[in-house]
Amino acid sequence: MKKLINDPMNVVPEALEGMAKAHPDLIKVHFNPNYVYRADAPRPGKVAVISGGGSGHEPMHVGFVGYGMLDAACPGAVFTSPTPDQMYEAAKTVHGGAGILMIVKNYAGDVMNFDMAADLLRGEGYQVESVLIADDVAVESSLYSQGRRGTGTTVLAEKILGAAAERGYDLQRLAALGRRVAENGRSMGMALTSCTVPHVGKPTFELGEDEMEIGIGIHGEPGRYREPLKKADEIVERLMEPILNDLPFKAGDRVICMVNSMGGTPLSELYIVYRKVAEICEKSGIQIVRNLVGAYITSLEMAGTSITLLRADDEMLELWDHPVKTPALRWGM
């Protein structure tokens, strides 16, 4: 295992310490329980927007803490949902008297831990709403299954909801907006390589030189299908088809598009992917009005990409354009 780390057991606290040292103007880090929160929290009168998840997806979520995005983010162990006390204490720290909005990715662990935290908070009189992100089209949505994974749309939702909270949306309006964002986002990902969890010391799965994994999640788990490696344009078609067909996206739709690196894929390759995504959208009459190209929701050093399309209306776009100032996303200020 080749990583720039010290003791594998200390990866999460050490990375958080480094973040705290690097961005004292933007964030503070609380340990035991671990959470990252805005340096200027609490913001009185504003709904507190919090999220969290396993570590290993950086910059999501801890890199998105700051003005216009998250008030707090709770990092679990690598690929492990955070525990209720993290969300409970983070929420209390950043609560501004206007309630708490939790953005929760649809995994059994994330859902249960955030639910338990919400129960604790409500038990103490806090208003809490949750928005569930379940946008990964690699998995069929089914009543009797775990449902779809929460992936790329999470990043877009955090931006849009964070801006809306700055704009003074109340908790109910935020939750409704969040659900609308969640319903209109679709993602799919693929991997060229696996990743290595530090405390495990070897890759979670092995891919041959000629193989790729289609329909991956963000926790390094194997995907839906293992297939022979193809060229980028064919891979993009492979990912875009279920994304477009599922909502479905239609001619005339305006979308925010994220072409995301799983961590180990360089920027030039992401632009090669974006080129094909743009071509497919153009051919389908879909207008990409905003985009993100880079590493936003990763799986440690995994090589691969995920594509997210969010059908956006004027409200979402205005909120997208609202200023944001976090370690990993910044514009307008």
Next chain:
Amino acid sequence: MKKLINDPMNVVPEALEGMAKAHPDLIKVHFNPNYVYRADAPRPGKVAVISGGGSGHEPMHVGFVGYGMLDAACPGAVFTSPTPDQMYEAAKTVHGGAGILMIVKNYAGDVMNFDMAADLLRGEGYQVESVLIADDVAVESSLYSQGRRGTGTTVLAEKILGAAAERGYDLQRLAALGRRVAENGRSMGMALTSCTVPHVGKPTFELGEDEMEIGIGIHGEPGRYREPLKKADEIVERLMEPILNDLPFKAGDRVICMVNSMGGTPLSELYIVYRKVAEICEKSGIQIVRNLVGAYITSLEMAGTSITLLRADDEMLELWDHPVKTPALRWGM
């Protein structure tokens, strides 16, 4: 070779096409010869700041084109210096009547190709100045050798000089500032893995599971030393020592610090590196007043990191804080 590409021979133009599609508000791309330039060029009365180098280092340089940074960037083939016609035509496109400042990394090829372009431009009456970046402390500076490689300080120089040009610095003043920045920056890098050049199809060098390469450049070439892999903290000490001793940096110095991913190293590891860099600086009485943590000057998908320290004065800091709006760096607007 596992990459998200199509024909390996088309990597550069396809990535440029993708960039053009993704950032039409910020940049335009010219093909044959290839260069990327500000969408709002030329900017009359402003010195045109241009740079360039081999592709494969993205976001440097093409990702740094826009307000407050580069007017144009010339991308060569992967790891290959661009040719004079690229800089010649790019400079003429973005020339604003106040001369051209070239930021050149110290490699035999880059220097010769930029020099030839400068000759062509001067031959047509353009005012041209060059700033040479040679900041890599892994290599001894020597009269009879190639001299030090131009690495991380290049990014910081592009930011500072780009801002100064926006502020109306004339060509001479810009060149003087550039030389001051170049003199005060020091960098050193290391690699955990090599990288694979697309048209070659296999890694440029092989590292064992227990080995690391110390004193690497940015073109995937082998480094100065091959050593047994160490923990992150020891690696940081190994890199920081020559950086600090070379200038030398002293107690009381204020620095801009960049902890850079070589392309395949995830953000959490960069923050673990930053943690130790911050500790060492603190112990040495060096104050890190600004920083960048992320992938800025890469070698395709190489896993590794480079550290850059720039001793900064008030003027540099003010220019650092000046707004910038490029695909890869944005603040203040």
Next chain:
Amino acid sequence: MPVMRDDVVAWLERCAAVLEENRDYLTQLDAAIGDADHGANMDRGFKAFMAKLPSVADKDIGTILKTLGMTLVATVGGAGGPLYGTFFLQMGVKTANKLMLTPEDWAEALEAGINGVIARGQARPGDKTMVDALLPALEAFKEAIRNSDSFGKALQRMAEAAEQGMKATIPMVARKGRASYLGERSAGHQDPGATSSYLILKAAADTWGHVT
């Protein structure tokens, strides 16, 4: 003979040891159809409880199990944290103030714990989860007691059924949890959560083997 409070403490100490021994094994199972963290998660949780145990080892069984449950919730994370947390919490609620467990006490506690897991996780038999080891184990224990088996024998039947249930997850296609994202590819692999459940119940049967 009932199971005494100190026997419960011994059981939980054995759980911690067994989960530490099997950390890599559970990791491996969770790598094949998950994200490779189940081993570390369970080990972390029980180690955290071992640090707390001295402060509750002289209390009633309910307090000990509730402390375990809350500790797991606060330290395990993932799917296992809330599920095992609820499991032991509900067991603890059912055994409040008790200093010994009769077979009926154990059956009720186990049933309460499993019901908590099902309520929280919504898994059903055949979904390829810990429930596929826990439910058969409960049924086997209850049946053994109905058949007038001794406590010790009933615990053995419980452990054997847990083992069978764990193995029965191998061919299943997961419908809950992370393995469900793999679809058909989840078949052919033993579920990590069912495995840790088996280990926990087996530890009870082994620790309390002297109970007749």
Next chain:
Amino acid sequence: MPVMRDDVVAWLERCAAVLEENRDYLTQLDAAIGDADHGANMDRGFKAFMAKLPSVADKDIGTILKTLGMTLVATVGGAGGPLYGTFFLQMGVKTANKLMLTPEDWAEALEAGINGVIARGQARPGDKTMVDALLPALEAFKEAIRNSDSFGKALQRMAEAAEQGMKATIPMVARKGRASYLGERSAGHQDPGATSSYLILKAAADTWGHVT
């Protein structure tokens, strides 16, 4: 017998073929002590020239060589582009308007080309660069002519000296170019630029072998 303009064209066509054949070899050499692009760079440059050649193949030798030089500058990039560009440009300047080359013409052109490489790259003998193949080749040619060897024989001496010079770079520690960053580690590897220089001069000797 002199070398005719069409012989020069044939030489350059052979260079393109040889550089294409040796693309992977040059890549490999440049991977060991560089960034693995020399093979692609040279192949690209000469292929670009091959596309231009029809439009200048009926011109004087100087025009053909200048066109080659400018094409290489515009397409090769890296260190090789300006250096080989200058090499052929200076040869072209020296052979302006000529339709044939005597041995003296060739020696003067070669010297002008090499002086251009040295002026631009500032490399000295022993720095482990193309100069370490080019200079000995020039000297060997000039000496052979002084010794009244035929043109063909002198070209062979030139090629042999280029080969020796190329091999002599193996133990050298590089002081110019990218290989110099490796320090001592550059020793033990043959320089890619010296290798492409040898191939180019060998192609001349082979193409013009019929010249006596």
